[in-house]
Amino acid sequence: MQRIALETTDLAVRYGASTILNGLNLRVMQGEIYALLGGNGAGKSTTLNAFLGFARAEQGLVRVCGIDVGDDPLGARASLAYVPENVSLYEHLSARENLEYLLNMGGRTGTATTINTLIEAALNDVGLAREAWDRRLGAYSKGMRQKVAIALAVARAVPVLLLDEPTSGLDPHATSEFNALLLKLRAQGVTVFMVTHDLVGAAEVADRIGFLDHGRIAHEISAHGPQRFDVQHLFQRYADARRAA
Numbered sequence: 001m002q003r004i005a006l007e008t009t010d011l012a013v014r015y016g017a018s019t020i021l022n023g024l025n026l027r028v029m030q031g032e033i034y035a036l037l038g039g040n041g042a043g044k045s046t047t048l049n050a051f052l053g054f055a056r057a058e059q060g061l062v063r064v065c066g067i068d069v070g071d072d073p074l075g076a077r078a079s080l081a082y083v084p085e086n087v088s089l090y091e092h093l094s095a096r097e098n099l100e101y102l103l104n105m106g107g108r109t110g111t112a113t114t115i116n117t118l119i120e121a122a123l124n125d126v127g128l129a130r131e132a133w134d135r136r137l138g139a140y141s142k143g144m145r146q147k148v149a150i151a152l153a154v155a156r157a158v159p160v161l162l163l164d165e166p167t168s169g170l171d172p173h174a175t176s177e178f179n180a181l182l183l184k185l186r187a188q189g190v191t192v193f194m195v196t197h198d199l200v201g202a203a204e205v206a207d208r209i210g211f212l213d214h215g216r217i218a219h220e221i222s223a224h225g226p227q228r229f230d231v232q233h234l235f236q237r238y239a240d241a242r243r244a245a
């Protein structure tokens with residue numbers, strides 16, 4: 001049976017007098033790619049923060065792999081890898097050194113050989129060119145940094161990836177490489193929840209697309225069954241939702 005990876009039930013989040021999420025109901029299954037779209041300020045990043053335990057639920061429930069984030073934020077976070085829009089890692093260290101250091105900080109133990117094998121397998125898995133592995137991150141492109149951040153998730157073997165605007169600023173080649181990587185991770189059973197404005201990318205990889213409006217999911221469309229994604233139609237719907245907001 002397919003398990004629920006991410007779930008919010010009747011979630012409300014407020015910042016001061018502003019209600020950002022208001023009765024948000026989301027359910028993302030294990031091994032699914034879910035794209036959350038919505039206008040600027042709709043609360044997409046706040047939704048990510050709710051899963052990470054950084055935005056407090058005023059009402060309702062947030063669960064990550066069955067763990068209640070309110071009760072056990074650290075336990076929930078152990079199942080998550082968060083990749084922000086601009087990945088910030090240690091610029092003076094290489095990809096290999098970044099992973100070594102961050103895995104160590106995360107409490108990963110093992111012999112130097114075991115850790116090195118794990119790191120090389122992860123860097124290989126995300127498609128980072130081997131000649132870049134020992135180069136300092138300072139000279140990396142955005143797409144290469146993202147690969148390192150995802151390699152860390154792969155090495156940690158986390159079941160859920162949270163991505164904030166992953167394709168903004170990527171050129172078409174890097175975007176297409178990135179989308180292929182997401183599909184590969186999905187095939188390995190990883191759940192991907194991404195916040196994006198990139199309708200074309202979302203339509204290409206997502207199993208479902210949700211539109212956030214007025215703090216809740218206004219529309220949700222599945223890539224499977226009779227409702228295939230039609231980018232023109234999606235764009236119109238997105239533009240209409242933004243105008244109405």
Ligand SMILES: Nc1ncnc2c1ncn2[C@@H]1O[C@H](COP(=O)(O)OP(=O)(O)OP(=O)(O)O)[C@@H](O)[C@H]1O
Nearest residue numbers: 015016020038039040041042043044045046047195
């Ligand atoms: N920590 C905070 N304290 C107060 N207000 C906040 C905080 N974080 C976000 N907000 C406000 O909550 C609203 C939703 O912000 P959020 O970043 O979740 O939107 P978004 O949908 O990700 O927007 P964008 O597409 O522009 O990135 C905005 O009005 C923002 O100013």
